[in-house]
Amino acid sequence: MKKLNIIGGIAVLAAAVAVGLLWQNGDASADDVADNQILMKQPPAPEDADAVARGRYIAIAGDCVACHTAPGSKTAFSGGYSISTPFGGIFASNITPDAETGIGNWTERDFYRAVRHGKGKEGENLYPAMPYNAYVKVSDKDMHDLWLYMRSVQPVHNKVPETDLGFPYNIRLAMMGWNLLFFSNSPFRPDMSKSAEWNRGAYLVEGLEHCGACHTPKNILGGDRDAYLQGSNLGEWHAPDITSNSYTGIGRWSEAQIVDYLKVGSNHVAVASGPMAEAVTNSTQYLSDEDLRAIAVYLKAQPASPTKAPQPLTAENAQMKMGANVYSANCDACHNSDGKGIPGIAASLADNPGLMAEDASSIITTVLQGGRGAVTHANPTSGAMPSFAWKLSDEQVAAVSTYIRNSWGNAASAVPVENVKEERELLKLPEQMPAGQGD
Template sequence: MKTLIGFTLLSLAGTALTAQAASTEYQDIEHGRYLSVLGDCAACHTANEEQPLAGGVSLETPFGTLVAPNITPDAETGLGNWTFEDFKGTMTEGIGKGGYHLYPAMPYPAYTLMRDEDLRDLWAYLRTVSPVNHDVEANQLPFPFNIRLAMMGWNWLNFDDRDFQPDPDRPDDINRGAYLVEGLDHCGTCHTPRNFMGGDGDGKFTGAIVDDWLAPNITPDPHKGIGGWSEDELVEYLKTGGNRFDFASGPMADEVRHSSQYWTDDDLHAVARYLLTGAGIDETASSADAPEPLAQSNAQVQAGSKIYFDRCAGCHKTDGSGENGMFPQLAENPLINNDNASSLIRVVLAGSRAVDTDAKPTAPAMPAFGWDLSDDQIANVVTFVRNSWGNAAPTVSAGDVAEMRKALQGE
């Protein structure tokens, strides 16, 4: 009888340990799934929503086209024959299985900051994704950029292989924000200007052009950046796709749709606090004096005002205050004050529909005016908006509008 009882107790203990192990494994995989959302893996690796992470998204770079690869566990065309060490090398060093060099369109210069435990959980999750047999020719760059060995020189000049080190003088939430912004969320990949080699240029987080959209200044600069936003307003933008100043469009719409709307509130606030404190940048990057606006007697401003009150004031109001939740506030809007007016020109020319999210499923839209406004007229009205109601920014020329019109016709 004692033997039977002992055997039963051992069996129960073994069952409990097995259940605990299964629960821990599930938690690791679920954490890995969340990490894939934080990193917005789907934005680059999902071309077909019915085949998640099977690759095929074209990434246009100044040097040519790259196509994001299949990262499902398919043995022939995905990561099925990879080991964790292969995956880690890809994520943190830009070295794929077999030793080939990746291009920094895969943001390993940011992912290099990821902790090993997060990499392992992300890898565990990717192993559970449904395998898809989808062969992708990733490198479609022209000669000589298609020679991957050139990346050895690029890495020597532009890549800092380092671990994330929390700042002991900063609170945990700011360090969490730093870990996300600088690493897995890779915000600088879009919002930091590029140098001539495609590496990080000067002016961290001060904005850059992505697919003919301006990824705006996200420093605490109150005139050109997000310094005029509150923490809650930045969280609202990332969670719902819009706030009183702006609605996410273009590449940022994809980021909100697939990624930031699903972040935890703690992570949203951590990212907002890190960005708004300017903890990761040189203080001088967000302390420039605001310029003086063009005089209302300026000929271009006067011409633009007539167009604005005829075509725009019905939605954005005569004082540029907009309609909360429907039409952005143009007055004292730091995103309008960027030196580069690409996004503003683009939405006037071609219109735009903001991102739809779970929180705001009905996305507001901006109609296109390029069909009946000339390049001069659009330049004038954009210049008027950029120099009214507390805004101040350089003029926009008809040539700027013509260049954007040509780019849109080529899409």
């Protein structure tokens, strides 16, 4: 299935390249946006401590550090992290002010063009793994503060390896086609019919925080589908529906519960783990309470996705029977027989909308490899869940996943054994150990 998509993707991309070449002139607009003149004329202004502090907040909201720092590296922004895409790994650049290997000899205008329009220093197209399609919404003022902050960080001499994707993705020109199809080159426009709070939330979610990069489903070329924030597969994880849908989305969460999730990393039911734990740990926990509330107001106002709750599977179902046994032997101790877990530590499995998504990848991943909730200032210890890959067979993992999706008032599709097998391979986890060794 995934392979087919990629082959289809190549065909479509080749067409997109052709379209890109045909419409070369049409692309010029991407460069022409009148970036704020105040800044272009002079070299970076004398260090303005307030602006640098504001810029740091912008960099945190944009989570620049997440991609631009290699895992385990002590030097923020020095690049080298390879972002895996269905088309191959893409190395994030060194964006410290080192003249030779970073952006030390960039002008402010070069920086704006890269961050907001996806153009490298020589005008080459950047890969959309750099979320310029969201950052295009960042205001001139925030860009200026961000620039001053980025000038103030420690320069690090670190040459990042060249990204080398296979044909035709290795042709940066191909991204011109991508931009034509999927890049909307327009700044943030406030909606005057909405409150200032809603607009602030929109500005953050659509722009700096690029929540849609993970939560909006993508087409085979990695462009956004017309299903804003309705949930998306990230390989090992599923970023759930965060529209106001009251079944799979955050419709039943209060604004305060959304704020808790983004600040603490957990709320009355959910615990952020995997990529969301990183987003909370690096970025959202540092946002001001006003900004977090604005995000909550905006999310609550998003039209509900069309997903509807199915009839729950009944206790007679074979997977449900097996699942109930697996659950009481392995999960009960932390998640409880009522599925409510331990508040703030072990996620509630009852009434937890993320667990009801059609795509059960996050559940399977969590059961197979275990996990750790987001570590934040508000919850410095968080809780951990052990890995069950060695203990449970694919059938058992599928059964217990199906069971938790259909108990305590939950209702969702059964999880196919095949999906667990695929996920185990993807995670490179070993098979279940022969009986006896595991217990």
